[in-house]
Amino acid sequence: MTQHHQHDPESADGRIKKPRHKKHQNQSYGERLAADPSYEAPRADNAPVKGYRSEQPRTDRGQRPNRDDRPTYKRDDRPSYNRDDRSSYNRDDRSRFNRDDRSQGNRDERPRFNRDDRSSYNRDDRSRFNRDDRPRFNRDERPRFNRDERPRFNRDERPSYNRDDRPSYNRDDRSRFNRDDRPSYNRDERPQGNRDERPQGNRDERPRFNRDDRSSYNRSDRPSYNRDDRSRFNRDDRSQGNRDERPSYNRDDRSRFNRDDRPSYNRDERPRYNNERDNKSFRRDERVNNRDDRRSEQAEQPVDLGTVADDNQFAALGLAPRLVQRLARDGITTPFPIQAATIPDALAGKDVLGRGQTGSGKTLGFGLPTLMRLSGGHTESRRPRGMILVPTRELAMQVHDALEPLAHVMNVSLKLIAGGLPYPKQIDALRRGVDLLIATPGRLIDLCEQGAADLGAVEVAVLDEADHMCDMGFMPAVTTLLDMTPAEGQRLLFSATLDNDVDKIVRTYLKDPVQHSTESGQASVSTxxxxxxxxxxxxxxxxxxxxxxxxxxxxxxxxxxxxxxxxxxxxxxxxxxxxxxxxxxxxxxxxxxxxxxxxxxxxxxxxxxxxxxxxxxxxxxxxxxxxxxxxxxxxxxxxxxxxxxxxxxxxxxxxxxxxxxxxxxxxxxxxxxxxxxxxxxxxxxxxxxxGGSKPSGYPVKLPAPKPQRFNKGGGKRFGSTRPGRGHDSRGGNGPRRNGNGGRRSDGKSYQH
DNA sequence: AAAAAAC
The missing domain is CATH 3.40.50.300 (P-loop containing nucleotide triphosphate hydrolases)
Structure with missing residues (x-):
């Protein structure tokens, strides 16, 4: 920009100068003043400057005076607020508000506000608001609400609400409740109730209530309530109730609920939940030993999972035979495109950016390589080696359940870390040492802050639904967690779409990522x-x-x-x-x-x-x-x-x-x-x-929750030790509200 | 912009 540019808005003194109007651009001020005497020359350099730079007193500019210049707020100088100095508020000196002297204000002389003389507010005399003349809102012409013509609500015609005419509520006219006429409640006049005249009621003559003569209430004679004499409830004599002989309620003898025979709820024998609770010892060193024992034992004797077909394509991806066998047992023999694309790279230890549609098998896409990598390693207490982050608790559960059987055959322990379920189990699992966490961000951060978890040993970090995890609200939590993992670890990032701020995460946390997009991010399912x-x-x-x-x-x-x-x-x-x-x-x-x-x-x-x-x-x-x-x-x-x-x-x-x-x-x-x-x-x-079905129109009710009797805590997951509270791990009554106590983390309240 | 995610 040249120094003398025509539109240079800055003049020499640095003040902003308004550009001249186009029409007068070539006229000097003198010329223009000659053409138009009313023209006011623009401000010269010595003209008063307006605004805060002005020398003009602030008050002249319509501003409040500067603090030090304001005289009126100095305590002792204020004239008007000193109580005794006020002239105008002196009670007796007021002229206008003196009650008796007011000329207009004399109650009876004021013409306009005299109650009876007011024209417009006098109910019957108003012209404009005269009730009967208003056209649209005329009370009496409205057919339905006409006061006087309504038959049912006409004051005088209503029989039942007229105070004096109502028969039943008039105190003195009541016939039935007249105090003096009631026969039966008058103490002294009751024929039967007179204390001394009652034939039967004489205290000493009444036979039935004589304390000592009662047969059935005589303490010593009652047979059935005497604690020691009861025959049926005598503890030791009961035949059926004998603790050791009752078949069905004896804890250890129950057949159906016998702890050791139930296959699926037996903690120690369930194959899929086997990871953490194998050992019965509560001493830590023993547990660790047991754990190692278990590992070697299982490694020596792998479960027979059937054979792998020669053409199994999972095997071709480089997965362990046991894993492939386990998948085949569930009928999973052909990898989805996203799996075929990402698994080899992920197995090779590369960072992977996977984009696949929902339902395209992303879970196995990151799950299988993660399990492969963690298998056989050693996890220290509180230092998991793998972490899978998901945005919702339900998703965390789903991923956990999907990977659990596979983790089992790979001897990888995994733990669901999510809000809404009890802390102790999660903390215990971490302390014992768990290989892989499947977590929602909030709880995992919480546990890290508590010192229950340390992400410093994470070799594989997975971000599922990455685009959602990179939402405004999630981003800080996700970066916090990723920051805690070592930078040299492997990162896998999976998502249906790769926009939002995913690229920010990718740039920050992924090294030379291999990207695989199997489908476009668009709806392409033909069905x-x-x-x-x-x-x-x-x-x-x-x-x-x-x-x-x-x-x-x-x-x-x-x-x-x-x-x-x-x-x-x-x-x-x-x-x-x-x-x-x-x-x-x-x-x-x-x-x-x-x-x-x-x-x-x-x-x-x-x-x-x-x-x-x-x-x-x-x-x-x-x-x-x-x-x-x-x-x-x-x-x-x-x-x-x-x-x-x-x-x-x-x-x-x-x-x-x-x-x-x-x-x-x-x-x-x-x-x-x-x-x-x-x-x-x-x-x-x-x-x-x-398909033509229509709603019945008759209200239906939700099915009651299944009775949970022996499966304490009420559900297959989130088991609480307190029956009857469902999965809600919190104390207190009433519904549990949103995870953060009904308050949003951004401080706003919920509005709908 | 709501919803989600910790007590």
């Missing part, structure tokens, strides 16, 4: 159909109910937690068995609801986006988005709950008119080919989607 229904707001409820009343499993997605509760209730009121799932419920409720959805007793799940990602339930035939998703990624995640594993599925999005444009754009970016269609309840399209 999934998409429908955008443009609906009237008033039809939303009934349409949702119609769609959800179909046979088979349905997930209804809504935007907010309150919305989930509300719609679930509405659906049940209309006869559709539905339950809400969101993060505001107790972990126990969340588990129960998900279990009920999985076992089919509740076919409709109304969920927030807590269920949008990763949750796998078979045979969800329809996803209804009662509220459109916030963005296209959410659409894909939600849609991914249906048409899993090659099944068929439909996604129906209810779109309100004002959401139409945004929804079309979203569908485009999601790669969904669907035209918005107008729809109302009962339409053919809706019938087609639901």
């Amino acid at each position: 999934m159909e998409h429908h955008l229904l443009v609906i009237e707001p008033a039809h939303k409820q009934s349409l949702t109910a119609e769609l959800a009343s179909r046979d088979g499993r349905t997930i209804v997605f809504v935007r907010t937690k309150l919305g989930a509760d509300r719609i679930a209730t509405q659906l049940r009121d209309r006869g559709v068995m539905a339950a809400a799932l969101h993060g505001g419920l107790t972990q126990g409720m969340r588990n129960r609801t998900l279990d009920q959805f999985k076992d089919g007793s509740v076919p409709v799940l109304v969920a927030t986006d807590v269920a949008a990602r990763g949750i796998h339930v078979d045979d969800v035939g329809l996803v209804v988005q009662a509220d459109p998703p916030a963005e296209h990624k959410d659409y894909l995640h939600r849609a991914g709950r249906t048409a899993r594993a090659g099944g068929k599925g439909a996604v129906v999005t209810l779109v309100l008119p004002h959401q139409r444009r945004g929804m079309i754009r979203m569908a485009e970016s999601a790669g969904v080919k669907a035209e918005p269609v107008r729809a109302r309840p009962g339409d053919e399209l809706v019938t087609e989607l639901t």
Whole structure:
């Protein structure tokens, strides 16, 4: 920029100068003043400067005086607030407010406010507001609410509310309750009740209540309540109740609940849960020894898992035979594309960036290499060597359950670290030394801060659903945890989509990552159909109910937690068995609801986006988005709950008119080919989607939770030592609220 | 922008 540029806004003294108007650009001030005498020359350099640089007193500029210049606030100088100096507030000197001297204010002389003379407020005299003349609100002409013509509420005609006419409530007229006429309650006049005249009631003559004469209440004569004389309840004489002879309640003799015979709940013999509790010793050194013993023992005698077919492609990826055998036992013999792509690289120790659609098998994609790597190593107390981070507790459970049998054959111990379940077990497991953690961020950070866990030995760190983990809210937690892991460790990052701030994480934490994207980040499952229904707001409820009343499993997605509760209730009121799932419920409720959805007793799940990602339930035939998703990624995640594993599925999005444009754009970016269609309840399209079944209209109730008798704690996971409290590990009454106590971590309150 | 994630 040249020094004398025409538009250089800075003048020599550094003040901002307004550029001249274009029209007068070539005129000097003199010339312009000559042409227009009213023209005021612009401020010269010595002209008074306005604003804070001005020499002008602040008060002249309409500002309050500077602190030191303000005289009026000095305590002793203030004239007006000194009580005794006030002139105008002196009570007796007031002229205008002197009660008796006011000319206008004399009550009886004021013309306008004289009660009876006021024209406009006088009820009967008002002209404008005269009751009978108002055209639209004329009281008497309104047919239904006309005061005097209403037959039922006319004051004088109502029989029952007239004070004096009411027969029954007039105190003195009551016939039945007249004090003096009541015969039976007057103490002295009762014929029977006179104390001395009662024939039977004479204290000493009454036979039946004589203390000593009673037969049945005589203490010594009662046979059945005498503690030692009872025959049936005599402890030692009971034949059936004898502790050692009762068959069914004897703890050790029960056949069905015999601890050692139950296969699945026996802690020590369950094959899949075997990891931590093998040893009965509580002394740490012994436990460690036992643990090592177990390892070598199992290594010597591997379970016979069947043979590996020659063409098993998992074997070709470089996985251990035992792992391949275990997979084959579950019928998993052909790797999904994402697995085939990432497993070799991950096994080679490289950092991997995996992008695959929901349901594409990402869990095994990172799980198998992780287990391979951790197998056979040595884990110190509190220093796990592997960590898998997931965004929701449900997902953590799912990953844990999926990897558990595989971890078992690889002799890798793993532990679910998530909120909502008791600390002690997690802390114990860590202290004992657990190889692999599957964790949600909050609890893991908590445990690290407590000193229960140390991530300094983590060789493999996995981030599942990375794009979600890189959300604004999650990012700090995730970076905190990744910062605690050694930089030279291997990092695997898996996600359906790789946008958001994923690249920030990738740049910071991954070394030369190998990227594998098996599919585009778009909807490409051919067995999934998409429908955008443009609906009237008033039809939303009934349409949702119609769609959800179909046979088979349905997930209804809504935007907010309150919305989930509300719609679930509405659906049940209309006869559709539905339950809400969101993060505001107790972990126990969340588990129960998900279990009920999985076992089919509740076919409709109304969920927030807590269920949008990763949750796998078979045979969800329809996803209804009662509220459109916030963005296209959410659409894909939600849609991914249906048409899993090659099944068929439909996604129906209810779109309100004002959401139409945004929804079309979203569908485009999601790669969904669907035209918005107008729809109302009962339409053919809706019938087609639901198979024609309609909600019954009769309210239904949620199934009661299964009675949990011997399986203490009430569930297959999150077992509490206190029966009856479900999974809620907290004390106290009332529902457990959101994990952070009903308060958001960002300090705002929930608003809906 | 809500939801999720710790007591």
